[in-house]
Amino acid sequence: MGYPLEILVFGLLSTGPLWAGVQCDINLYKLYVQPATVQEGLCVFIPCNFTYDPNDASSTATLYGYWFKGGCFNSPPLVATNKPGETIAENAQNRFILSEEVEQGNCSLVINDVQNNDDGDYCFRMEKEPKAKWSFKEILKVTVKELEDPVIHFSRNLQANHHVNITCIVPRSCYLKPPRISCKTMAGNFTLRASEEQSSDSHVHSVFDFTPSVADNKQNLTCAVTYGNTSIYKETTVLLNVKYPPQTPVISSELRRPNKTSDKPTSALFAVMGALSVIVVVILIIAVILIFKKYQRKSMIDMESHKTLQTPRSDSSPNDQISQQMVLCTSG
Template identity: 50%
Template sequence: MGYSLKVLVLGLLSTCLQGVQCDPLKYKMNAPTAVTVPEGLCVIIPCNFTYDPDDASSTSTLYGYWYKEESSDKLPAVATNDGTKSIEDYAQNRFTLSDEVAHGNSLHQRSQKSDGQKYYFRMEKERSAKFSYKTVQPSVNVINLENPEIIFWGDLQAGQPVNITCTAPGSCSLKPPHIFWKFTPRKSTPRSSEMQSNGSQVYISMLDFMPSKTDNGKELTCSVTYGGGASPVSKERTVLLNIRYAPLIQQIQVTHGNDSVKNYTAPSQIVVEKGDSVVLRCMAEGNPPANVTWAKESANLTTDKVLKLSSVKMQDVGEYKCHAQNSEGSDTMSFQLSIAYRPRPCKQKRPHCWRDDSGFQCNCSICSSPMPRIQWLVDGETLEGNTTKGYKQVTTWIEMDVGTSTLRLTGNWDGDHHLVCSGTNAKGEYPIMFFLFSSAESNWSQSTINAVVAVLAVFAIVVLIVAIVLISKKCQRKSMTDLESHKKLRTPHSEISPSGQGFNTIDLNKEAGNYVPKEPEKAEESADIVSNDPEELHYASITFSVPNQMPEPTSEEPQTEYAEIKR
């Protein structure tokens, strides 16, 4: 009778038991001489054997035993279906014999390095069929288990989804391996599946991955573990993630002549000292590495990330741009390079105060590099930034080297008030002083006052025109009367000299209140005419002199503004 037997790691010699008569020609076995298995995996050894049915009872159970080459059948077996037979400790739960020994299936699970040797098979069936097939001893070769394979199904590009698979060879069908990822990137979903390839059993774990630039350079590990208990076998593969992403300029690094280093993140302005030598470095990150260029205004300066400026002068002041580019995109950072100077009033924005319906406001603008810190001193109280305290509100904004601040005062502010707007930076300080003279003479609104002023102005113009007409006519009549009088008297002194009686010189350069008119010169010849004529004509000489204009305040002098606020 013939049977088929599959074994993992066992050998066999045909031997009849001592004292037992048997026909060796009826006890035969066919099996491969050797099988190869990776450590931790399973192997099936196909094997066919025959025995003499006359030696066995048809109702008896057929038992099979696998032993190591040097082991006696009196010792524990490595695999058997005989529940009364003991098993070697190292073979527990690893060697499996088919339930149907007559079919000859023997399975070896989770091979270890120590399993690499020869094995033989023995059968027993009552009454007397007992035989060890030692002439055929299959050998088992245990080799190193390969690491799992990681495959990227697509390019690793930031923001673009990709699938990653980890593939491991199959173990025993009843004992699949455990596959897991030691590092799971953000936005990833692992899932497992089984696949047959060329008749071999493999297991696959797939990772749905959304890469980001923060994942670049990190390790991704797929680990596979076969079996459990006290002697599991594990293998793993690790890869470095190479994520492509567009460049990002992180900062501008400035090294001054004294070797001091400052880092600027997204600067709008970089201030240096005049005559200083500086080195500007454009710190850009990207994968692949970005090509960096420098430009001033629209002119290219260098194709290197380092820009050197020796002995900085006014011609170096302006807008600079750092541009970084690679195959994934580009980034640009621009800033204004300025030379440091102390605060001073801005020429384009003069300080001033004005009244509105709810109070009054004062505005001051101060230029400096670095940008100024602006503070208000209101009757001894300090205000700055964007703040509100009671009836006082300050609003400040900075644009490059121009700082502008507005002080708004609401409520009752009668009387005189002393205000100071001060700009400060590392180079010095500049104060602008305001003196506010406020009175409560009128409760009229500004629009009403403007209307009244306009009416009065029109009225004054009309009165002036009428007065001029009347005076002109009066002068003509008086001139005719004087001419007739001169003809009647026939006096040799009938004309009034410009330097004679009736001529006063007024010097408007005199201070108000100190004006004293000069005494007229005496002229005896015309005394009666001049003193007795009620319509005497007088001439006055008025001398104007233009006062010197007040000089503009220099950048080193405090500036004072005067404002009169009427209610």
């Protein structure tokens, strides 16, 4: 009695794979995605496409896509889907965004505000009634790295009054957080203007025109980047080493107009020299006055001495002289 039942069960089991093979062509289920590397705090756009067997799906049915963290089995956390009502993992909400063109085989994924725990493997699954339900074996590998500082590159050694290109290289981010790169020097305290911008898969290169001067030597140059309207900010500062020919000091008596610009060291030198000249002139005038007064005093002393020598000396008083004259008159 049980023998026909065993034969029936065996027959169903043996024809199951054949039935599945006829109804489901696994070779048509393919996922095309590349590993992605993104830096913490930024966002990344990961291109992805897939195919399936249209014979397994109704043309009127809606195609749903799912991205899972870790794998597609054993109830992994769901990070992105286009199916309403599904529960998204808390740390992935509003950060993982699935393409709106899933129906056209687009499974591209955007990850915003990338966190360290986003690092790992991801699995994609598609479902379309009645039988097109497939978890793809191809895995998306996401690697999260620490955000890099900008890199500064000079096209040549710096020479005064010679043009040079400065390239600031920063990590690339997706359209949600485009990098905004600036470059400025401390000497002039002005921001350079970018003349060119290039992009690679992982970085953005912004080229700035710069003509250094002697004043830029030993000054700082800073390349900085911000991403979108966020507070994410990174900068790199280098000390400029500008080569220039030896400077020969020139002393000139030219009068400087108040509105004529000059270097601060030269102005200071002329100021010191002017002050010294005034001091020397004052000292000379004082010395001449002192010498003149000394000579005048000596002349007066010599004149007094000369008068004293010419005056006859008399030891008798005027009365004695009168008496002597009277005696002489009497004797006569």
